[in-house]
Amino acid sequence: MKTLQAIAIILLAFFGMLSCEIDNGNINPDKPSDKGTPTEIGKPLGATTSKTIGAQGGSISTADGKLTLTFPAGALSKETNITIRPVENKAWGGVGIGYEFGPDGSEFAKPVTFTYHYDNKEISGASLDNMALAFQDEAKVWQMTAPLTVNKTQKTLTGAIKHFSWWSMITHYRLTPEYDTVLVKQTKELQVEYLDTEWPWTDKPNSIDGLLVPLNSPVIADRTVISKIYLNGVDCTTDLPKDQTSGLLGFANKGNKAVIMYTAPHKKPNNAYNPVALSIELSHAGTAKLLLVSNLYVETDNKFSVGGSESNNIAINATYGAGALLLMFEDDHSNTLRLYTENFAPGQYAFNTTNTFASAYNPSQEKGRISQYTHCRTERTEKGTIIIDKIYQADGRTVVKGSVTGSVCTEHISDDKCGVISHKIMFISAKFTVPVMM
Numbered sequence: 001m002k003t004l005q006a007i008a009i010i011l012l013a014f015f016g017m018l019s020c021e022i023d024n025g026n027i028n029p030d031k032p033s034d035k036g037t038p039t040e041i042g043k044p045l046g047a048t049t050s051k052t053i054g055a056q057g058g059s060i061s062t063a064d065g066k067l068t069l070t071f072p073a074g075a076l077s078k079e080t081n082i083t084i085r086p087v088e089n090k091a092w093g094g095v096g097i098g099y100e101f102g103p104d105g106s107e108f109a110k111p112v113t114f115t116y117h118y119d120n121k122e123i124s125g126a127s128l129d130n131m132a133l134a135f136q137d138e139a140k141v142w143q144m145t146a147p148l149t150v151n152k153t154q155k156t157l158t159g160a161i162k163h164f165s166w167w168s169m170i171t172h173y174r175l176t177p178e179y180d181t182v183l184v185k186q187t188k189e190l191q192v193e194y195l196d197t198e199w200p201w202t203d204k205p206n207s208i209d210g211l212l213v214p215l216n217s218p219v220i221a222d223r224t225v226i227s228k229i230y231l232n233g234v235d236c237t238t239d240l241p242k243d244q245t246s247g248l249l250g251f252a253n254k255g256n257k258a259v260i261m262y263t264a265p266h267k268k269p270n271n272a273y274n275p276v277a278l279s280i281e282l283s284h285a286g287t288a289k290l291l292l293v294s295n296l297y298v299e300t301d302n303k304f305s306v307g308g309s310e311s312n313n314i315a316i317n318a319t320y321g322a323g324a325l326l327l328m329f330e331d332d333h334s335n336t337l338r339l340y341t342e343n344f345a346p347g348q349y350a351f352n353t354t355n356t357f358a359s360a361y362n363p364s365q366e367k368g369r370i371s372q373y374t375h376c377r378t379e380r381t382e383k384g385t386i387i388i389d390k391i392y393q394a395d396g397r398t399v400v401k402g403s404v405t406g407s408v409c410t411e412h413i414s415d416d417k418c419g420v421i422s423h424k425i426m427f428i429s430a431k432f433t434v435p436v437m438m
Contacts, residue, residue: 036214038140042088042098042166054079062086067099070113077109091134091142091168092215093195096122098168101161111160116148116169118155126171126178127282127290128152133159134215136166144170144197144213170195173221175280175292182264184300184316185435187397192225192258192280192292193218221258223251228281229260232273245269246276247298264298267315274298301401304329304337304430307362318400318436320344324355325400329430336361336368337430339404341386351384351406358384360408360428367426373409376418382407382425397435404430 051060057073060082067084080103089098096118114133131148148159148169161167173194182188196219227237231249234241240248246269252259262278269276275297282290302316314331325344329337342355349356351371361368371382384406391400411424 035139036141036143037092037216039090039092039136039142041136041140042090042100042168044100045086045088045097048083048085050081050083052079053082060084066117068113068115069101070115071108072110072113075108075110075112080106087166089168091136091170092217093170093172093174093193094134095126095131095169095171098166100166101164104164106164108162111162114159114161114167116157118157121179127173127292128171130172130290131157132170132172133161134168134170135161135163136168142168142170142215144215145211170215173225173282173290173292174218175278175294177294177296179275179295179297181297181299182262183399183433183435184264184268184298184302185266186264186394186399188262188264188296189252190260190262190278190294192221192282194221194225223254223256223258225282226258226260226280227283228279230277230279230281231262232277233279246273249278262296264296266317268298268300268313301431301433302329304331304335304428304432306335306337306360306428307365307367307426309333309335309362309364316432316434318432318434320398320436320438325436327430327432327434329432334361334363337428339386339430343386343388344391344400346388346390349386349388351381351386353379353381356386357381358386358404358406358408358428360426362426365426367410369408369410369426371406371408373412375412375414375420382409384408384428394435398438399433399435401433403432404428 047063049060049062053060053071053076055074055076055078057071057075059068059070061068062084069082069084083102085100087098087100089096091098128150131150132144133146133148134142134144136142146159148157150157157169173192175190175192177190180188195215197213197215229236229249231241232246236249245265247265248263250261252261260280268274275295278294278296280292282292300314302314304314314329317328319326324340324342327339338359340357341349343349351357353372357371359370371384373380384404386402386404388400388402391398393399407425407427409423410426411422413421415421
């Protein structure tokens, strides 16, 4: 009896472990689920548009004119109040916003034409020639139906739907981030993601009547899918650009992953080249040429003023070594500011004669000096404070954020009795957020 009880316990334990493994989805976490991965329902983003359409057919457009649903004659059997409400796009690989169509669950005798008028910003980062429609089913799983047809002249995406639910446009490949801001000299990783599932290429017959493909979260593509990489239209696939005023672009050291690395220039580019356009050309088995675009706006939190001459388009370098932080500012007019402190932690540090001081030069006024000066063989200093707000890590780099206000001495003359004959100063100020070379 004890032997039978022991066998029963072992069997129960085995099946219990198997049940837990199945319930937790840990049999093979890297394999996409054949049933798709559900998402939450998108929240409403605006007002509902409504229109009554009958058996004779008709169309309804959103208030902004971006989306039109066209019902052919016979699609509806009777007059129906059709509604469209914009919602968050929660679809895997989703592009733009989503839509809730009503009455929810309605089915049509003939496919309804879905026509979307896009702009370049909306499809930035997406494979425009490789998009499809998807709807969210009752289990909150997104089901891809049929490809979208793109008309680049009219800038439209067209597809067909046969019932109402939450619908969204999706893309097979995407370059992320699609839009972002990067500081001067900062690095930013971008990666090519894709939906790892059977994909209805646009050169295949329309499959609206049969194909339903459940969707899972995107994964990083293999590096071999990248054919070319471009920085502001310049091919950077094998060589660095000769003109590096827009920064540098190359492949990141991520093995076989489709990841590229952008390094922003040392100063903010001219407005004509900012944001910087990063383009990725893909090679695949389909007939369409896929080009993904990401736009990075190079910004600077850095500015400085020397003697009232405000500088915005500046270059800044920061280094930390031998126990000291050195920040060097320069603008297009050769105004310069140097900050030195042996303090490298958040705090406020007053100018002194030993470990915290500044120097500056204003060529238009032909003035330059440091915050320290000598009076009657005694070292003195102008008033000023270097403030370090915070030091943090970003993209694998140490970044320091802070400011400075104060003055430097441009002239100090004393007599042999230690009286002051002349003492002139020049005001300085700066704000900075910059990666530090360690």
